[in-house]
Amino acid sequence: AQKVTQTQTSISVVEKTTVTMDCVYETRDSSYFLFWYKQTASGEIVFLIRQDSYKKENATVGHYSLNFQKPKSSIGLIITATQIEDSAVYFCAMREAFTGSFNKLTFGAGTRLAVCP
C-alpha cells in the first residue's frame, strides 16, 4: 500500500535562510507523481511543486525546489531565501499511476515551518 512519511514535525528557521523538509514514500508502482502542498494559517491548501517519477531532473518553481532521490524513495522540499510568509504547514503527497486508487493523493502528516525575523 502507498505510504508517505514526514518525520519532521516542526522546523524553525531565520528569515532569508534555506530550509529542507524531508519526505519518504512507499509504493509498488513503477510510475508515480509526487507533490508538495502548503497549508496556511487560514487553512488554505496551496499546490507548490510536483515531481514525476520518470523525470531525473529535479523540479524547481520560484524559490521552491525538490531533491528527488529515487533509490531512497525520497523527495525533499528545499525553500531558499525563506520569508516570513513561508510560515505554514507543508505536506508531501503521492499519487500512483497504475495501482489501486491511482487518482487519490496520499498525504504525509505535515511539517510545520516557522520563519522568524
Added chain:
Amino acid sequence: NAGVIQTPRHKVTGKGQEATLWCEPISGHSAVFWYRQTIVQGLEFLTYFRNQAPIDDSGMPKERFSAQMPNQSHSTLKIQSTQPQDSAVYLCASSLGGGSYEQYFGPGTRLTVL
C-alpha cells in the same frame, strides 16, 4: 479565475442531524475529489468523480456518507445522522483530469457535530 468554492465554510450540527456540504470545482476541471482533515488522521481521501461519474469511493465510510455530482459545476457530500467523530474539515479539490494533474483545493468546510 475563481478557485474551488465550498459552502458553507462552517457548519454546526447536533448529533443525529444531517449535513450537506457543497463544492463548485474550477471551471473546466473534469475531476473532483473529497478529502477530510482531522488532527488525528490528517488528510484522508474520501471519494473521486471524473466527468461527473463516481470512480472511487474507497475512502468513504460505508454508512451515513454519500456523495453526488449531478452536474459539472457542483458536487455534494452528505452525512446522515452525524456523529461527533464526523467533526473535521471537509475539503474539495479539482483537477484538469486524472493521471498526473495536480489537484487544487477549496477552502474547506469545518463541520462541528455537538
